[in-house]
Amino acid sequence: MRAFAVWLLVLSLGLFWGLRWASPGLKRVEGGVVYGRDGLTLFAQVCPARGAADRAVILVPGGFGPPTADMEKRCRLYAGKGVMALVPHLRGRGKSEGKPTGCLEEAEDLALLARLLTRLGIRYHAYAGYSLGACVALKAAALEGRARGVAFVIGPVDFAEQVEILRRTRPDALARWREVFGGLPEDCPDCYARQSPLPYAPRLGAPLLILHAGNDPLIPPTQACRLRDVREKAGRRVYQVALTREGEPWTRPLTKGRACLRPTGFGPWEEDHLILFPDLHHAVTPAMEALVERFVLARLR
Numbered sequence: 001m002r003a004f005a006v007w008l009l010v011l012s013l014g015l016f017w018g019l020r021w022a023s024p025g026l027k028r029v030e031g032g033v034v035y036g037r038d039g040l041t042l043f044a045q046v047c048p049a050r051g052a053a054d055r056a057v058i059l060v061p062g063g064f065g066p067p068t069a070d071m072e073k074r075c076r077l078y079a080g081k082g083v084m085a086l087v088p089h090l091r092g093r094g095k096s097e098g099k100p101t102g103c104l105e106e107a108e109d110l111a112l113l114a115r116l117l118t119r120l121g122i123r124y125h126a127y128a129g130y131s132l133g134a135c136v137a138l139k140a141a142a143l144e145g146r147a148r149g150v151a152f153v154i155g156p157v158d159f160a161e162q163v164e165i166l167r168r169t170r171p172d173a174l175a176r177w178r179e180v181f182g183g184l185p186e187d188c189p190d191c192y193a194r195q196s197p198l199p200y201a202p203r204l205g206a207p208l209l210i211l212h213a214g215n216d217p218l219i220p221p222t223q224a225c226r227l228r229d230v231r232e233k234a235g236r237r238v239y240q241v242a243l244t245r246e247g248e249p250w251t252r253p254l255t256k257g258r259a260c261l262r263p264t265g266f267g268p269w270e271e272d273h274l275i276l277f278p279d280l281h282h283a284v285t286p287a288m289e290a291l292v293e294r295f296v297l298a299r300l301r
Contacts (some may be wrong), residue, residue, distance in 0.1 A: 009257040018258040027115040032086070035116055037109050044071075044093035044113060045087040046080035046120075054123040055300040060115065060140075062131025062155075064180065066094030070284070074128075077293070083300060084122060090136065100180050102159070103132060103195045105201045107139030114144045116284060124148050125146045126206075126299050128292050130284065131155060131219075135197045138208070142200035149269075149299030151209045151292045154216060154282060160185040160192040165218055202234035203229060207272055209295045211288050214278035221276055225260035239267035240274045249286030250278055269298040 026035045032045040034135035045067070049055075061067040071087045078085035079135045090106045092126050100106070117125055126149040129137025134155025142146035156162055163185055166173050178184055182191045201208070208231060212224035240263050242250035254261055258278045267273065275291060 001161070007146065026113075026119045027221060028254075033120070033268035035113060036104070037112050038098075038282060040091060040097040042091060042097070042109055042113070043089045045075060047075040047085040047087075049079050049082050050086045051082060052121075053082055053084050054121055055082075055115055056086060056120070056122045056125045057180045057296050057300070058110065058125060058127045058137070058140075059087045060110065060129035060133030060137040061087065061090070061093075062129075063135040064093065064100050064132075064176065071130075072086075074289075078134075078296070081293075081297065083297070084120065086113070090133070094286045102180050103135040103139060104199065106136045106265060107143060110136055111143040112141060116148065124300055126296050127151065128296055129153060129155060135195070138197040138204065140170055141199045141205040141206060142197075145203075145205065147204075147205045147206045150204060150293055151211065153211045153284060153288065154213055154219060154226070155210075157196055157198050157227050159195045160189070160224070161220070162218055163192075165220075169217060196232050198227065201230045207270055207295075207299065208236075209269075209272070209292070210274040211291065212274070212276050212277055213280035213282055214254075215280060216282045218282060221255045221278075222260050224274060224276065228272075231272050236272045237267065238272040238274055240264045240276075242276050242278055243268055243287065245277055245280045245285050245287065247285075247290065250276075254278060269295055 005147045034041055034043050059071055059074050067087050075085040075087050089096040091109055092100040100291050102205055127137035127141050127147055128151040130153045134152040138150055138152055141150045162226050185192050210224050212221050212225055214221050231238055240261050242263055244250055261276045
């Protein structure tokens with residue numbers, strides 16, 4: 001009888017901890033929220049909207065370090081426009097535990113955060129991801145399935161191609177990539193194939209805004225066109241536009257990899273867009289930011 005009682009106690013504790021693990025919470029802390037996944041504590045900065053708001057934008061930073069001052073500015077900007085803004089510290093960066101995995105576990109972490117937004121009173125949300133964060137945002141939105149839109153800003157879709165470019169231009173950066181991605185493409189081709197957001201792109205039911213720089217030294221414009229092709233193959237209409245860095249219509253010929261763009265003009269924000277800035281390097285200009293803002297706010301109306 002005593003053994004049976006002990007067994008019941010162990011079973012009850014197991015169920016308690018199992019349910020707790022299966023239903024992770026979202027806890028408010030100074031400056032943001034924390035939540036848990038895979039035994040890690042993950043942090044996201046929160047910029048509360050002015051007044052009551054049931055809409056949010058998740059601003060996903062790039063790189064392998066903490067969010068930059070630019071992300072802080074974007075966070076405050078959306079809050080001032082009546083939209084709650086969140087800046088997740090991806091795993092292994094800033095105030096979040098763990099180690100970076102590129103565009104793998106970070107996407108699962110972010111999808112979980114999006115599912116927990118109802119606990120903050122949020123009914124609708126969208127994403128704006130920058131550089132590596134664009135890959136994370138697209139995957140997360142495809143995984144959780146409730147986003148109203150995704151802005152994919154100068155993001156990669158082929159990490160193996162990036163490694164080949166780094167070999168020629170920045171070989172000193174390869175050590176960090178080897179650490180994060182578990183080797184180089186010749187060591188683990190599958191590691192790099194799993195990083196790509198392309199297999200997730202057809203699953204995204206929300207509109208996708210792709211912004212890309214035509215002179216990006218690390219992410220060629222052909223990668224943005226490959227993402228367009230996947231979306232078109234999935235049945236999406238993708239409007240295509242070329243703009244100067246100031247946001248004016250591009251009137252010169254599109255050359256080299258930039259020629260993959262097939263300009264159509266703008267369409268409604270309910271449809272996908274690929275907007276190329278042919279003379280821009282890996283940078284986000286005010287004209288780009290304005291397009292992201294218009295898209296996000298339109299999708300959250």
